[in-house]
Amino acid sequence: MKIRLAAILPNSTVNGDGLRKVFFxxxxxxxxxxxxxxHTWPFNGGKICDCDQLINETLEETYLSGVTFCGGEPFQQVIPFAYLAKKFKKNKINIWCFTGYTWEELQNxxxxDSNVRELLTSVDVLIDGxxxxxxxxxxxxxxxxxxxxxxDVQKSLKINKIVLWKK
Ligand code: SF4
Known part of the structure; x- marks a missing residue:
């Protein structure tokens, strides 16, 4: 599985809670x-990366608090981001995601698109709109x-109503 990324920030404390690796x-x-x-707007820019390689490298980085997906728009590359998210989730990696879509638009x-569901159900925290x-x-x-x-995505999905994240 391949993904087109604008950049990877190996360590960031300003893209979510704790020390995070950020995939743009x-x-x-x-x-x-x-x-x-x-610069992340064009769909033909950036660099094509191998998802399994990204996953394996990240799993070695046990000092991380989690990963963050941001943009560009992760939900406009939903298949590879869902793939990454599913594997990270399986390995108990905390996932934050920034999206330009609102929660309500994503529910629609x-x-x-089942891939949207797959990505959203693996994410812990979503910054929407x-x-x-x-x-x-x-x-x-x-x-x-x-x-x-x-x-707080998991709580929100459970009761079908937005629950804001609390630390
Ligand atoms: S969703 Fe908005 S802020 Fe985020 S990359 Fe796209 S244009 Fe920029």
Missing amino acids: SQGCSHHCQGCFNQ LITK RFNKKMMNKKNKFPSTTNQRII
């Missing part, structure tokens, strides 16, 4: 106002805007 997806059609990662996509630089949220250590929510 290449390709995003949302084109949010003030996006910090506009789930009914049309379009970025808007006019609505900057200074409370979070990662760039985010006040319309975006930090969602």
Whole structure:
């Protein structure tokens, strides 16, 4: 399985809770106002990587608190991200994911694409919705805007209602 990535950040403390490895997806059609990662928009950019190699390397890095998927738009490369997520989950690796889709949009996509369900059901925490630089949220250590929510995915799926993540 191959995946197109804009970059990998081996160690980050500003893309989720704790020390995380960050996988930046290449390709995003949302084109949010003030996006910090506009180089990730083209779907033909970045670098093609082997998913199993990424997984095996990451499993060796036992000092990590977890991994983060961000963008680009991970849900627009849903098959390889679901593949990564499933394997990470199986190995008890904590997964955060940034998406430009809202939770409600993903619930709609789930009914049309089982891969969306696969990815979402493996993720622990989701930061959802379009970025808007006019609505900057200074409370979070990662760039985010006040319309975006930090969602506890597993609890939310269980009761079919958004439950916000608490540390
Ligand atoms: S979803 Fe993320 S990568 Fe895509 S345009 Fe918005 S902020 Fe940029």
